[in-house]
Amino acid sequence: RLSNKKTKSMDDLMLQEGTIVISRSGTIGVTLICGKSYAGFAASEHCIRLYASEKVRGYLQAYIASPLGQSLLLQHVHGKVIQEITDVQLGSLIIPILPDDIRNKINQSVLNAVKLYDDAREHLEMAENELHDALQIAGMGIHPNLWINRGHNSFVKSLEVSLHDRIDPHYHDPETGHLRKSIFNLPHKKLGEIAKVWGAPRFKRLRADK
DSSP states (O other): OOOTTTOTTHHHHBOOTTOEEEEOBSSTTOEEEOOGGGTTOBOOTTEEEEOOOTTTHHHHHHHHHSHHHHHHHHTTOBOSSSOBOOHHHHHTOOOOOOOHHHHHHHHHHHHHHHHHHHHHHHHHHHHHHHHHHHHTOOOTTTOGGGOSSTTTOOOOOHHHHHTSSOOOGGGGOHHHHHHHHHHHTSSOOOHHHHSOOOOOOOOOOOOTTO
């Protein structure tokens, strides 16, 4: 999380619609174009920003995210513990200049995808809000009395632990317990009664000398 009070130049970290962001450390090279749904959010210095014209930003995103672009990009990676690249190194990436008709077609396809992704995020948020309203279950933050010393530690009655075969702290999270009880008071079924739950079998481990 970023703090308005403790983070200097917060305005520089705010995302703008149309900005291309590329992860620069850890998992390097994850690339996307910020749609309108990203506007108003901040991203840390671990994202390098590209500010490009709408005429080429879709093409640039497609190229950098492609296997070819990723290979050339990762050539600049440095660091033994946490690998990273710099904005200067990214700026030296070679970009092929294709004929206008081909480049424009690629560019528009990506921009269309960004628009569709924005619409999808909007509909998903609407669905989440409708679900929340229909269930009428208070979410985290609405009932702070469920927590003691929120965000650090919480206390669980020993009786609650003895009734289960697990002592993991998160399993006895007071807020989670509240949500479970609220759902149990509604008509409900287990997931396995509604859908088939299937997990791939674990592969057998073989010794290298076999």
